Amino acid sequence: MIQRIVYFPSLRKLLLRAGSNSASSKIGTNNCFASQPSPLRSHSDDEYADVDWDSLGFGLMTTDYMYITKCCEGQNFGQGQLSRYGNIELSPSAGVLNYGQGLFEGTKAYRKENGGLLLFRPEENAIRMKIGAERMCMASPSIDNFVDALKQTVLANKRWVPPPGKGSLYLRPLLLGTGPVLGLAPAPQYTFLIFASPVRNYFKEGSAPLNLYVEENFDRASSRGTGNVKTISNYAPVLMAQIQAKKRGFSDVLYLDSATKKNLEEVSSCNIFIAKGKCISTPATNGTILSGITRKSVIEIARDHGYQVLLSYIYVATT
Known part of the structure; x- marks a missing residue:
């Protein structure tokens, strides 16, 4: 089954704005490093590395x-x-x-x-x-x-x-x-x-809509497993499904819950939101879904700006 997921640019702007205003995220100017095996090279504050920033991926x-x-x-x-x-x-x-x-x-x-x-x-x-x-x-x-x-x-x-x-x-x-x-x-x-x-952008599409392949043969995580923590062992198992999806022209894989195969859970590399008007739905973190920092931020910012956010199962028909 093919599912087109539409990117929600207004929330991205709000998220970046919130990050810019966060007092706890500021980096101080005191550069006090622990002892190093070799001295750090000093660079002037206005010096950039030799990178073509416009071509950054x-x-x-x-x-x-x-x-x-x-x-x-x-x-x-x-x-x-x-x-x-x-x-x-x-x-x-x-x-x-x-x-x-x-x-x-x-x-x-x-x-x-x-x-x-x-x-x-x-x-x-x-x-x-x-x-x-x-x-x-x-x-x-x-x-x-x-x-x-x-x-x-x-x-x-x-x-x-x-x-x-x-x-x-x-x-x-x-x-x-x-x-x-x-x-x-x-x-x-x-x-x-x-x-x-x-x-720069994780997906080559940037802010354009993504085509996600709804996976029915492989599970990303199972109940009472480690799907809710960012362990390295969670990621290699998704590679086969992801490679197959990309060969078919899709951006990434969208996984269903392992118990019923009827509810959306996560993309290979991120949480998912479904937006319609002023209502946003995202799967609840029930032990199989990673509690993303971006996810938490989107929920908080969306509610502050008057969106209704539903944390619940998102049913999808697969036939």
Whole structure:
């Protein structure tokens, strides 16, 4: 079955406006880094990386620095350090390689017209990682450490933040079970790291409508599983359905609930909203759906602007 999903540009504008006005998302000017294995190169505030910003897409473009810190099971993460972007070393018996004990987050930094930098609700990503870490039996950074690490990473890679209106600096925090383990058990050591890449629109269609393929043969998540946390093991299983959909000319896959195959749940890479007039519907987070920060923000902003938001099952006919 083919379902056309119409993009809702007015909510996007409200969302970006809210992010620009959020006091908690401002990045300070004090650039106090922990000790690094090599000194940070100094760049002037008005210097940009050598990038064709008008041709920017959503792909990996490695930047200068990444943030990394480690801790053992039962301990707390301390202050990490910035180092040059590069490969990391893992034991073949690392928990993340053998049992998929890993989480990731995704957030962005934006450049204001006056040159200032903004993060969009980074504390929400920190909270979601802590919830996911508890579910996956992992140590996790505190909310303050998480947000501070994001700020350090952005400031170290400031020249890679696109000019206003040209995109954003995508930040990918990773929490990995890197300690060696053989039997099925939590890893004895964990690594928290953040790398960054300048990006523009995730979908090549930009703000144009997307064609989504409604998938009936594969499930994204099942009841009482891990669909509600951002574990790395949730994403590789969707690749087959996504590749098949794109070969048919679709933008992405829209999944149905695994129990009845009658209700919309999520797209491979994001939550979904159905808008009609001043009413917006989105599936409730019932254990199989990721509680997205963008989702939460859209709901809050829409209600503030007089929209009725329904959190419920969205029935779809598949015959």
